[in-house]
Amino acid sequence: MGSNAVHRKMSRSPATALAAAFLFLFACRTAAAQMEITGSWAARNHEFLSGDGLPVDFTGIPLNEEGRIRALSYSESQLAMVERQCQGWPAFYIVQGPFGLKIWSETDPLKGNVISYIIGAWEDRAPLTIWMDGRPRPSKYAEHTRAGFTTGSWEGNTLVAYTTHMKAGFLRKTGAPSSDEAAMTTRFYRHGDILTVLAIIEDPIYLAEPWILSRSFQLSAAPLSPIGPPCITTYEGSIGQTAPHYVPEKNPFVDEMTTKYGVPRDAAIGKPETLYPEYRRKILPVAPVR
Amino acid sequence: MRVVFIAAQAALLLGVQPHAAAQERGAPAAEPAAKASAPMDMTGYWVALVTEDWRFRMITPRKGDYQAVPMTDQARKIAGAWDPSADEASGNQCKAYGAAAIMRLPARFHITWQDDNTLRVDSDSGMQTRLFHFNSPPSPPRERTWQGDSTAQWQRPASLKVATTNMRSGYLRKNGVPYSENAAVTEYFDLAPLPGGGQALLVTTIVDDPQYLQQPFIVSSQFKKEADGSKWDPTPCTAK
Numbered sequence: 001m002g003s004n005a006v007h008r009k010m011s012r013s014p015a016t017a018l019a020a021a022f023l024f025l026f027a028c029r030t031a032a033a034q035m036e037i038t039g040s041w042a043a044r045n046h047e048f049l050s051g052d053g054l055p056v057d058f059t060g061i062p063l064n065e066e067g068r069i070r071a072l073s074y075s076e077s078q079l080a081m082v083e084r085q086c087q088g089w090p091a092f093y094i095v096q097g098p099f100g101l102k103i104w105s106e107t108d109p110l111k112g113n114v115i116s117y118i119i120g121a122w123e124d125r126a127p128l129t130i131w132m133d134g135r136p137r138p139s140k141y142a143e144h145t146r147a148g149f150t151t152g153s154w155e156g157n158t159l160v161a162y163t164t165h166m167k168a169g170f171l172r173k174t175g176a177p178s179s180d181e182a183a184m185t186t187r188f189y190r191h192g193d194i195l196t197v198l199a200i201i202e203d204p205i206y207l208a209e210p211w212i213l214s215r216s217f218q219l220s221a222a223p224l225s226p227i228g229p230p231c232i233t234t235y236e237g238s239i240g241q242t243a244p245h246y247v248p249e250k251n252p253f254v255d256e257m258t259t260k261y262g263v264p265r266d267a268a269i270g271k272p273e274t275l276y277p278e279y280r281r282k283i284l285p286v287a288p289v290r
Numbered sequence: 291m292r293v294v295f296i297a298a299q300a301a302l303l304l305g306v307q308p309h310a311a312a313q314e315r316g317a318p319a320a321e322p323a324a325k326a327s328a329p330m331d332m333t334g335y336w337v338a339l340v341t342e343d344w345r346f347r348m349i350t351p352r353k354g355d356y357q358a359v360p361m362t363d364q365a366r367k368i369a370g371a372w373d374p375s376a377d378e379a380s381g382n383q384c385k386a387y388g389a390a391a392i393m394r395l396p397a398r399f400h401i402t403w404q405d406d407n408t409l410r411v412d413s414d415s416g417m418q419t420r421l422f423h424f425n426s427p428p429s430p431p432r433e434r435t436w437q438g439d440s441t442a443q444w445q446r447p448a449s450l451k452v453a454t455t456n457m458r459s460g461y462l463r464k465n466g467v468p469y470s471e472n473a474a475v476t477e478y479f480d481l482a483p484l485p486g487g488g489q490a491l492l493v494t495t496i497v498d499d500p501q502y503l504q505q506p507f508i509v510s511s512q513f514k515k516e517a518d519g520s521k522w523d524p525t526p527c528t529a530k
Contacts, residue, residue, distance in 0.1 A: 046359065059344035189449070200484065212484075212512050261349075262345075275341055
């Protein structure tokens with residue numbers, strides 16, 4: 001059947017033409033419902049998310065009792081241990097670290113659909129690959145890595161990613177722990193040249209409730225590097241026979257947030273109730289220093 | 291006739307708006323009421339989750355603790371002269387509760403429709419009211435207020451953009467980090483589902499103020515929806 005025959009046949013069938021138009025419009029709508037998120041997104045750092053100025057700053061993290069004990073037992077001298085040198089830069093670090101995001105996509109050469117988005121590495125944080133091709137999640141017994149395993153899908157204009165299979169590490173570099181059962185849902189909202197990333201972190205071992213944080217980036221004309229120096233372990237003076245730590249009740253830095261900034265101890269050690277406005281009722285007024 | 295009906299249904303399913311077609315033909319079309327055309331429902335009680343910048347938000351930071359704000363030298367001079375007692379004495383205790391900073395406060399917000407084209411946002415902390423006007427023509431200059439004048443626009447498929455100007459000068463942080471009366475605030479409101487069935491509201495705030503900021507100040511704040519207003523706790527502004 002030649003093209004003319006096809007044309008004649010379609011011309012004779014309004015329903016067929018309508019169906020074709022419907023499919024065309026639907027395809028356009030599907031494409032329009034997604035947003036371009038690739039590019040170089042510069043950090044602006046107008047929020048202090050890393051919270052790593054003092055050893056015991058777990059403010060804003062809803063730690064449960066086990067998480068708090070583990071956090072207070074942490075000593076930064078553990079960074080001298082080869083097996084612990086890279087634990088401070090998990091996948092969560094994309095919304096905490098001071099760096100921008102370089103995002104690019106891999107596309108199917110025949111179909112043109114996006115197979116994955118990749119958020120490039122930067123300064124010890126491993127690259128994060130968001131698989132968009134519908135591949136199944138690996139077994140819970142599969143290898144856990146620092147970047148974990150991430151799948152993604154579009155909800156309207158929002159890219160939604162879900163990360164599991166991360167190695168146990170830190171929620172915050174100062175020792176607030178994350179377990180290998182932690183999961184992160186990341187939502188990418190683009191508004192013009194602003195990209196806001198909302199991260200919802202769940203950890204049944206160390207968190208009393210999901211930890212929700214967000215960070216905004218600005219589109220940059222100057223390209224960011226797609227690669228960063230990886231975290232490479234090396235001998236730094238510890239032979240690893242013991243893990244430097246503190247007895248949690250005797251952590252010598254537990255009151256530094258209080259003496260330096262007037263932050264109550266309960267907030268500094270990440271008690272969940274301190275995340276909510278009503279906690280202010282419990283705070284004794286701290287006179288501003290003139 | 292059946293074909294026309296199917297086509298009309300298909301158009302509606304695909305979100306083709308009748309008024310858009312009318313506009314293409316050059317006919318004036320009235321904007322649909324914002325409430326009726328809302329692509330998402332933000333109404334209800336929302337509580338701020340202070341999971342970041344805790345020491346700048348939950349307590350009044352000490353003078354000189356301005357970390358992460360891209361202040362100009364002029365702004366630093368003004369912040370260096372911060373005197374909360376003087377602010378209270380002069381009736382300026384709400385300077386940290388203006389539109390540029392209010393969504394960063396540890397507070398609860400009650401969002402309602404004041405009318406078909408006005409979304410109302412009340413805060414318990416500071417007892418402030420913001421009005422987001424949709425489809426409103428430019429209004430003549432009015433007296434400046436803490437919350438300024440806000441115009442709102444739905445962003446398809448599901449987001450809200452709010453632009454605010456005409457504010458009184460205020461503080462980005464309670465310890466005197468200033469923004470000027472010429473500052474402009476752009477905000478984006480987005481919703482997200484939470485594990486366990488709850489809902490989060492994400493607000494991205496961009497403050498442009500060439501007088502006191504070296505670059506736009508960009509922060510994002512998150513809120514969790516509450517079932518009711520049982521924790522609503524109205525408290526007046528305080529400068530300290």
